[in-house]
Amino acid sequence: MSDKITDMDVFFNPKSIAIIGASETFKFGYTMTNYLLNSNFKTYPVNINKDIIFGHKVFKNINEIPDDIELAIIVVKNENVLQVVKDSVKKEVKGIIIETAGFAETSIEKLVNIQKEIEIIAKNSNVRIIGPNCVGITNFDNKFTTAEIDFNQSIEGGTISVIAQSGVLGNIFVEWSASQNIGFSKTITLGNKVDVDEIDMLEYLENDPNTNVITVYLEGVKRGPKLVEILKKLTKPVLILKNGRSEIGSKAIKSHTGSIAGNDKIYDAIFKQYSGIYRVNNFYEMFNIAQVFATQPLPKGKNIAIITSSGSLGILACDEIERLGLKLAVLNDSSIQEMKSISPNWTSLKNPVDLGPSLFMTFSQSLKAILNDEGVDALLHIFAVPQRPIKEFSLPITPHLKDLRNLSTKLKKPVITCVFGSRWVVEYFLKHSYKYKIPIMAQISHAIKALKFMYDFGQSNKNINKNIEI
Amino acid sequence: MSDKITDMDVFFNPKSIAIIGASETFKFGYTMTNYLLNSNFKTYPVNINKDIIFGHKVFKNINEIPDDIELAIIVVKNENVLQVVKDSVKKEVKGIIIETAGFAETSIEKLVNIQKEIEIIAKNSNVRIIGPNCVGITNFDNKFTTAEIDFNQSIEGGTISVIAQSGVLGNIFVEWSASQNIGFSKTITLGNKVDVDEIDMLEYLENDPNTNVITVYLEGVKRGPKLVEILKKLTKPVLILKNGRSEIGSKAIKSHTGSIAGNDKIYDAIFKQYSGIYRVNNFYEMFNIAQVFATQPLPKGKNIAIITSSGSLGILACDEIERLGLKLAVLNDSSIQEMKSISPNWTSLKNPVDLGPSLFMTFSQSLKAILNDEGVDALLHIFAVPQRPIKEFSLPITPHLKDLRNLSTKLKKPVITCVFGSRWVVEYFLKHSYKYKIPIMAQISHAIKALKFMYDFGQSNKNINKNIEI
Numbered sequence: 007m008s009d010k011i012t013d014m015d016v017f018f019n020p021k022s023i024a025i026i027g028a029s030e031t032f033k034f035g036y037t038m039t040n041y042l043l044n045s046n047f048k049t050y051p052v053n054i055n056k057d058i059i060f061g062h063k064v065f066k067n068i069n070e071i072p073d074d075i076e077l078a079i080i081v082v083k084n085e086n087v088l089q090v091v092k093d094s095v096k097k098e099v100k101g102i103i104i105e106t107a108g109f110a111e112t113s114i115e116k117l118v119n120i121q122k123e124i125e126i127i128a129k130n131s132n133v134r135i136i137g138p139n140c141v142g143i144t145n146f147d148n149k150f151t152t153a154e155i156d157f158n159q160s161i162e163g164g165t166i167s168v169i170a171q172s173g174v175l176g177n178i179f180v181e182w183s184a185s186q187n188i189g190f191s192k193t194i195t196l197g198n199k200v201d202v203d204e205i206d207m208l209e210y211l212e213n214d215p216n217t218n219v220i221t222v223y224l225e226g227v228k229r230g231p232k233l234v235e236i237l238k239k240l241t242k243p244v245l246i247l248k249n250g251r252s253e254i255g256s257k258a259i260k261s262h263t264g265s266i267a268g269n270d271k272i273y274d275a276i277f278k279q280y281s282g283i284y285r286v287n288n289f290y291e292m293f294n295i296a297q298v299f300a301t302q303p304l305p306k307g308k309n310i311a312i313i314t315s316s317g318s319l320g321i322l323a324c325d326e327i328e329r330l331g332l333k334l335a336v337l338n339d340s341s342i343q344e345m346k347s348i349s350p351n352w353t354s355l356k357n358p359v360d361l362g363p364s365l366f367m368t369f370s371q372s373l374k375a376i377l378n379d380e381g382v383d384a385l386l387h388i389f390a391v392p393q394r395p396i397k398e399f400s401l402p403i404t405p406h407l408k409d410l411r412n413l414s415t416k417l418k419k420p421v422i423t424c425v426f427g428s429r430w431v432v433e434y435f436l437k438h439s440y441k442y443k444i445p446i447m448a449q450i451s452h453a454i455k456a457l458k459f460m461y462d463f464g465q466s467n468k469n470i471n472k473n474i475e476i
Numbered sequence: 477m478s479d480k481i482t483d484m485d486v487f488f489n490p491k492s493i494a495i496i497g498a499s500e501t502f503k504f505g506y507t508m509t510n511y512l513l514n515s516n517f518k519t520y521p522v523n524i525n526k527d528i529i530f531g532h533k534v535f536k537n538i539n540e541i542p543d544d545i546e547l548a549i550i551v552v553k554n555e556n557v558l559q560v561v562k563d564s565v566k567k568e569v570k571g572i573i574i575e576t577a578g579f580a581e582t583s584i585e586k587l588v589n590i591q592k593e594i595e596i597i598a599k600n601s602n603v604r605i606i607g608p609n610c611v612g613i614t615n616f617d618n619k620f621t622t623a624e625i626d627f628n629q630s631i632e633g634g635t636i637s638v639i640a641q642s643g644v645l646g647n648i649f650v651e652w653s654a655s656q657n658i659g660f661s662k663t664i665t666l667g668n669k670v671d672v673d674e675i676d677m678l679e680y681l682e683n684d685p686n687t688n689v690i691t692v693y694l695e696g697v698k699r700g701p702k703l704v705e706i707l708k709k710l711t712k713p714v715l716i717l718k719n720g721r722s723e724i725g726s727k728a729i730k731s732h733t734g735s736i737a738g739n740d741k742i743y744d745a746i747f748k749q750y751s752g753i754y755r756v757n758n759f760y761e762m763f764n765i766a767q768v769f770a771t772q773p774l775p776k777g778k779n780i781a782i783i784t785s786s787g788s789l790g791i792l793a794c795d796e797i798e799r800l801g802l803k804l805a806v807l808n809d810s811s812i813q814e815m816k817s818i819s820p821n822w823t824s825l826k827n828p829v830d831l832g833p834s835l836f837m838t839f840s841q842s843l844k845a846i847l848n849d850e851g852v853d854a855l856l857h858i859f860a861v862p863q864r865p866i867k868e869f870s871l872p873i874t875p876h877l878k879d880l881r882n883l884s885t886k887l888k889k890p891v892i893t894c895v896f897g898s899r900w901v902v903e904y905f906l907k908h909s910y911k912y913k914i915p916i917m918a919q920i921s922h923a924i925k926a927l928k929f930m931y932d933f934g935q936s937n938k939n940i941n942k943n944i945e946i
Contacts, residue, residue: 318640
């Protein structure tokens with residue numbers, strides 16, 4: 007990979023765009039073509055076989071476009087990609103995103119060689135190239151995307167950015183995040199990485215004012231020492247999912263993006279060496295933890311309070327707290343008395359505070375009592391309730407969320423809610439809690455791990471530069 | 477706990493029922509009262525303060541009911557429970573479910589002593605008692621329930637049964653399972669276990685023709701040697717979630733149901749000693765794996781094939797396969813050729829078979845080719861797709877599921893689908909796959925663990941006696 011420094015910004019905020027291989031019939035590239043041609047981004051379709059696409063004049067070649075082009079997006083067949091790259095270089099574009107697959111990952115000599123030629127072009131010209139075998143960039147801040155997604159108004163952004171290899175996943179992340187109210191700033195897929203790699207993007211995201219948390223899915227790294235150097239320098243929290251831990255997984259990586267997985271133990275050692283870098287086990291864990299980093303204040307200590315409607319789930323949380331070296335907060339007598347005054351005699355008010363079904367009546371006040379307790383650094387709220395009382399009797403479950411958020415922000419104590427229940431209950435919570443930036447997740451283990459990473463991050467010399475107001 | 481043997485069936489199929497503390501206003505017991513009084517189960521409401529509930533005559537005392545009563549369900553206040561138990565014994569009921577909480581789990585001497593007195597009554601009479609501090613039984617086969625759930629037509633049953641302690645969770649399981657299409661036969665919550673315990677219920681479920689898989693959430697066991705004895709004898713697969721692994725978790729168990737957690741290492745050793753007993757880490761894992769046991773044939777070997785639209789997720793699955801000691805199947809050349817004839821040149825057709833976006837066109841035929849391959853014992857199908865092509869272009873994704881199920885049953889090879897995508901995509905799949913009994917889950921690690929447990933179970937001398945036809 008080249009060490010030349012070029013501003014990555016052309017990939018996120020291009021002033022003019024050509025889509026080469028633009029399509030108005032259903033095939034790869036259709037959704038992006040449709041979206042960009044109907045957007046405010048100045049976009050020119052290029053296709054040798056078409057005259058009009060979605061009502062726009064089509065150019066046979068990028069060099070026929072009577073305008074400067076900053077970014078070329080390539081979705082033509084793999085055998086035509088090399089020529090189109092050469093055309094784009096001639097046009098003096100600043101960036102190219104090659105989305106087409108079918109190169110080094112196939113291990114077919116002819117296709118591997120095409121990729122090598124493109125790599126040489128990237129080295130010997132001023133152009134920066136993302137791909138091939140990816141879906142490029144989605145920027146939630148200005149709603150620019152080269153991915154095959156329906157990027158409409160309903161997808162809310164946030165401050166988490168993701169770097170990944172896989173094209174298909176790049177599309178799914180965006181749709182999935184919309185379902186889960188995970189707020190992204192940028193999603194980036196790099197594919198086979200002939201030129202631009204995760205190191206370029208880590209540097210970009212470190213300086214991006216809209217990114218507070220960086221998540222990385224890694225298959226293999228070509229510039230190892232450079233990666234170590236940048237990891238050392240980063241001031242933002244980074245969550246890394248690295249697969250290929252196994253021998254058969256490493257072999258599969260070769261067929262996926264033509265990358266070499268490398269020795270997993272070395273990666274593990276590197277990730278552990280630098281504060282602020284955390285390894286996770288799967289995508290759900292990655293994004294659940296990222297959500298906590300993105301929205302919650304850092305805990306000042308290790309003392310976790312649990313408030314739950316299910317004693318069993320409270321105990322599962324205790325097991326995780328001990329396993330990760332955190333502590334169960336010892337509640338002040340006055341906090342317990344405050345809760346006792348409003349609770350039935352059968353509730354268990356030691357930490358974990360188990361309100362059982364009385365939770366419907368008492369949890370709002372109990373949450374505040376606990377959060378105000380000086381012995382508490384962070385609060386896990388486990389909400390396992392049947393839907394009937396909420397749905398049929400309209401029991402007020404979420405009106406207190408704004409107060410809770412204000413208190414949490416004021417006291418600098420993170421709050422996480424774990425919800426276990428019917429789909430209706432989960433969606434009810436997601437809908438109401440999102441605007442108050444209280445992260446919702448299904449897995450208790452992810453919540454506790456998030457608090458552990460947040461605590462560690464707070465102990466490091468790093469800082470999250472973010473606005474956690476509502 | 478008493479060793480006397482009484483038929484547990486009275487709890488699942490009572491011929492006549494009294495609800496003591498019946499309510500028609502919103503409080504604990506309301507939903508059950510409403511449901512049972514309007515059902516075909518012969519139910520009598522008892523409440524000292526009421527004359528009519530939901531149009532039914534109310535009795536002041538169970539002994540005023542001019543009919544034999546088999547099952548008494550108690551939801552009165554904790555201080556009134558002892559007298560009501562005595563009344564029920566006088567009425568010669570066969571079973572009592574005490575749902576009221578506020579006994580040994582409070583550590584308040586007076587309340588602990590009430591529980592002890594109830595325990596003595598159970599020992600010295602012929603009645604069997606479940607609880608206190610639980611929601612009792614839900615039987616999906618005859619739609620009988622003592623839980624606070626809206627048990628309407630829309631909840632489909634299945635062959636998984638669950639034994640748990642916690643009352644709140646007992647309600648949630650049912651609602652959650654309906655959302656996820658997890659098919660239950662019986663759900664049982666035991667609370668503080670003054671009499672009936674998990675050993676009684678394991679014996680019952682072992683002999684229950686509608687239960688194929690037993691799942692147990694365990695906090696503490698009072699009859700340790702008996703548990704070991706029954707675990708040794710069971711022929712059905714058992715998945716156990718035991719919490720209180722940690723010191724602080726063990727303490728929390730005491731406040732939850734007054735149980736003693738016991739030394740976790742001893743449990744772990746016992747669970748590992750007997751084939752067919754598998755320990756899991758959380759409820760999602762428990763029910764996802766149970767679903768596979770309940771619906772899929774046992775794999776004959778360790779060779780797993782993966783077909784995926786996302787190379788990255790395929791690699792994560794490879795890592796799990798190696799970690800759990802399974803093998804990645806080596807595909808026959810003829811299977812690869814069969815797929816090659818219908819696939820674009822850029823797809824990767826070695827196992828894991830990565831079809832990328834071409835999956836929309838080719839996966840139905842590819843799934844069959846792989847399942848027919850003699851080197852394949854089980855199939856993991858990772859479905860990560862954007863929703864737009866399915867929703868807007870109505871791409872046919874699920875019509876082949878019936879063929880797939882038939883082939884899987886015929887060849888005795890299990891199939892699991894992991895879906896990663898928007899909520900719409902997940903629900904689309906759930907809706908279509910349920911009738912063909914192909915388990916759907918989000919977590920790849922659960923799918924691989926299910927295949928590992930299924931393989932181990934197949935190697936044991938145990939057998940699942942089940943009908944796996946559609």
